[in-house]
Amino acid sequence: MNLKQMEAFRAVMLTGSVSQAAQQLFRTQPAVSMMISSLENDIGFQLFERHKKRLYPTPEANYLYKEVEAIFSRIQDVNQTVQDIQNKQYGFLRIGCMPGPSNYFMPDILADFLIEHPKIQASLQTRTSDSVIEWVASNQYDLALAEVTSHQPKVGRNQLFDLLCVCALPADHPLAVHDIITLDMLDAEPMITLHPDHMIYHDLLQLFETGGYRMNVRLQTRFFIPALKFVERGLGISIIDPISAFSYTSYAQPGKVVFRRFQPDIFLRVGLLFPTETPSSMIALEFAQLLSQRIEDLCENPEQILCWDMDD
Amino acid sequence: MNLKQMEAFRAVMLTGSVSQAAQQLFRTQPAVSMMISSLENDIGFQLFERHKKRLYPTPEANYLYKEVEAIFSRIQDVNQTVQDIQNKQYGFLRIGCMPGPSNYFMPDILADFLIEHPKIQASLQTRTSDSVIEWVASNQYDLALAEVTSHQPKVGRNQLFDLLCVCALPADHPLAVHDIITLDMLDAEPMITLHPDHMIYHDLLQLFETGGYRMNVRLQTRFFIPALKFVERGLGISIIDPISAFSYTSYAQPGKVVFRRFQPDIFLRVGLLFPTETPSSMIALEFAQLLSQRIEDLCENPEQILCWDMDD
DNA sequence: TAACGATGAACCTCAAACAGATGGAAGCCT
DNA sequence: AGGCTTCCATCTGTTTGAGGTTCATCGTTA
Structure with missing residues (x-):
């Protein structure tokens, strides 16, 4: 019982014939025929009754078909998710921010970002810099903006301005x-x-x-x-x-x-901070890049x- | 993106290490390593960050993992269904019966059958023989017991007593x-x-x-x-x-x-009747066999x- | 007769596994 | 600091088997 067999089974159920299924799958008729019989052999019972040059699905085939269809539906979901991730359209962004920039500066940038990435969810929390540093260290934020005093947070991907x-x-x-x-x-x-x-x-x-x-x-x-x-x-x-x-x-x-x-x-x-020991999501990196660019822009102009x- | 890759991915997510995943999958470490990198190559983004001899799943990996797990859960469902069918523990039995046997004879036999097949669902309808014959012909019943007059219904798997x-x-x-x-x-x-x-x-x-x-x-x-x-x-x-x-x-x-x-x-x-042009479920055949046996037993003794x- | 399905033989291709070795990074233990 | 081990990535070379091909044949049935 593997995916290929299920594909063949599904195609035969949908088209109602081995030949058409083969056509749809860009395979030859014997190949599909073999797939079906190997599937029947694996599961130990008949899926089709061969009669009058037609295939008649047994009730068992109908039961199975529903569940097989559910699998393919989930696979479709996964592919969709993969595509969304590829297009930077999937993810959750947890941002921690110190009070100063959290009223106008950060919301403006985040708004620009979310408009460009319609499916992304985000949360923005305002806390004192000390809290923010603590929370991002314990992986409560995907990225954070906070005042840093010592040179300590210059670890990992953290960026100082x-x-x-x-x-x-x-x-x-x-x-x-x-x-x-x-x-x-x-x-x-x-x-x-x-x-x-x-x-x-x-x-x-x-x-x-x-x-x-x-x-x-x-x-x-x-x-x-x-x-x-x-x-x-x-x-x-x-x-x-x-x-x-x-x-x-x-x-x-x-x-x-x-x-x-x-x-x-x-x-x-100020520091643009990331959790230590935990990889950043691509979305977090993407946003961090935008944020970093805006801050640099402010410094240079x-x-x-x-x-x-x-x-x- | 295929099942093998997903299996490897799942194992690595669960065990947290390539070596242990390989062990769990009864594969060699290089094999699993290759599977993961081919998966990452297919989907176009990193799933793990390699750091300090450990693998750290990226947030994207976590998103995907949920969906992959859902696929495997469905596959588990299918396997369960296949097993249930194999054990004659899955299906729905629609029985039509003429009035005579429908009060005691048929319920007794059906009760015996259902006790032996705990997961099977059934429906038993009492109608005149004419109605029953009509309904079973149009596939409203999986099997039926009715008086037959002419020799006409001696087609297909129908059995006369x-x-x-x-x-x-x-x-x-x-x-x-x-x-x-x-x-x-x-x-x-x-x-x-x-x-x-x-x-x-x-x-x-x-x-x-x-x-x-x-x-x-x-x-x-x-x-x-x-x-x-x-x-x-x-x-x-x-x-x-x-x-x-x-x-x-x-x-x-x-x-x-x-x-x-x-x-x-x-x-x-009387005839033990099946729909024409539609295959019978294994459960229907199993029950038909029991029913036929009981009727013959009555005739012979x-x-x-x-x-x-x-x-x- | 034509369409459909099952089956068989001979063959090909390729993903996926193997074994076995190597190197680098990092943790652990003196 | 040094040695040992663990873990991962990577390479070479090889084997296996699933799954596909083509072509042919046969039985059934519209």
């Missing part, structure tokens, strides 16, 4: 006339920063101190996005990662906040943020 | 002392017969007339079974087919009716009816 941060100022701030904001301009200037336990606060403070300037922290926020709201209201200046800045430009009205190049360079390090207020 | 009829008398009837009832004894004796359109009435009448005796028809009934009720009440003597007589012995209390050999021979012709009142 050093995002050059920009300076966000109220549009009517006197310093907004400059193309580049330097450290000395911010001496004692009211600032909106992240909390002190955050890497970027630490880096910034060190810059101020080594330069001999005073960092005047007017407000501390947990994430970058709310910080921008305070900038918008004129409460101070903030140093912002480009993804958050880009997100802001995509939903806020221009005229309230402007972004400027900041000197010296200060980086936010900071004008889309810096010139946002001008050309709009 | 000439049932030697017996004489049913009230137990206290003076004639009951005889072992054999002859025609002359019944001269002008009150009789309970079937209707005149029935073959057996016609045969009986002819016998009486050629012998020069008078047939005193006290009552006419449609079937044999009610006729026996009248015999029981002493209303007359009846000539009964052995199946109806046997049925009666299996439910009635002895002491009211006795059966005696009747001379000259008079036969009721009439004592079980004739001596019923004595040894009980």
Whole structure:
């Protein structure tokens, strides 16, 4: 009882004759005839009664036929799935994302991706970077975007990006006339920063101190996005990662906040992370490639943020 | 993408290693290794990532595995069905039966059969012989038992039985002392017969007339079974087919009716009928054999009816 | 007579197995 | 660190058998 026999059986049941079945299978008549008799021999009972130059299927043949048809239906399913996978149209994408990009940046990219891959299912979860790192390590996400501090996650296929941060100022701030904001301009200037336990606060403070300037922290926020709201209201200046800045430009009205190049360079390090010890799905890799490309695009073309207020 | 590849794939997924899979499949390790890579080549994407001497299934492999497992499950179903058919434990039995044997004779035999074949489903319908013949011809029954008059249904696998009829008398009837009832004894004796359109009435009448005796028809009934009720009440003597007589012995209390050999021979012709142009299921043939055997047993051993009142 | 199916003989091809060896990567055990 | 083992991939060479071919024949039946 093998597939070839079942194919022959099915063809004979469908066409009602050995000759036609042979034709349909692109085989010769003796070949099909032999297949049927070898099948009958295997299973130990007759499937057809030969009568008056016709084949009459026995009731047993009808019982079997239903089940054989079910097998072929499943095989068809498998082939469909294989095709879908080949066309990158099959799979489930579990994405973990830190808060900053999860509101606008990531959804935008994911939306583009899902439109191109209509059958793909996805889930997007927002968590703190620490949680995200933990979850992706335990294979709860297929890929994740999170801030990384140490160089530890540089293992496997993980990809690191050093995002050059920009300076966000109220549009009517006197310093907004400059193309580049330097450290000395911010001496004692009211600032909106992240909390002190955050890497970027630490880096910034060190810059101020080594330069001999005073960092005047007017407000501390947990994430970058709310910080921008305070900038918008004129409460101070903030140093912002480009993804958050880009997100802001995509939903806020221009005229309230402007972004400027900041000197010296200060980086936010984010990682595009994959589970360790578990292979990634092709879909995950495909999406990761798109995501990575968009992030690089943002790094290489900071004008889309810096010139946002001008050309709009 | 063929069964062999899927078998190898399944084994590797289950055991988690090529070597163990090879062992399980009674193949060599290179064979399984080759099968997997030829499968990967066919479908166009990786199923396993080779890492640290282990195989890690990709998510795609997991998607496929579910569907492959479903195929094997169906194949298992087919094999089970084949086995059930081999063991005569699969099928549906549609039986048509004329009224006489359908109350006790046929149910008894069918019950025996179903007990021996626990998984078989059956349906038993009672109709007039004419209806039964019509229905079985149009493949509504797998087999049928009916009275046949002409010799017409002697086609195909149909089997005819000439049932030697017996004489049913009230137990206290003076004639009951005889072992054999002859025609002359019944001269002008009150009789309970079937209707005149029935073959057996016609045969009986002819016998009486050629012998020069008078047939005193006290009552006419449609079937044999009610006729026996009248015999029981002493209303007359009846000539009964052995199946109806046997049925009666299996439910009635002895002491009211006795059966005696009747001379000259008079036969009721019944047929064990199969659909024409349609093969019979093995189950139908099996049951037909049992049924045929029981009928022949009844014909060859009439004592079980004739001596019923004595040894009980 | 033509169509259909079963069967047989002779033959061919190829997937799939074998055995047996090798090399590389990685784990395990001193 | 070194040695041993395990596991996988790969190669060579070989064999086997299923499944196909062609061609021919025969019996049945429309």
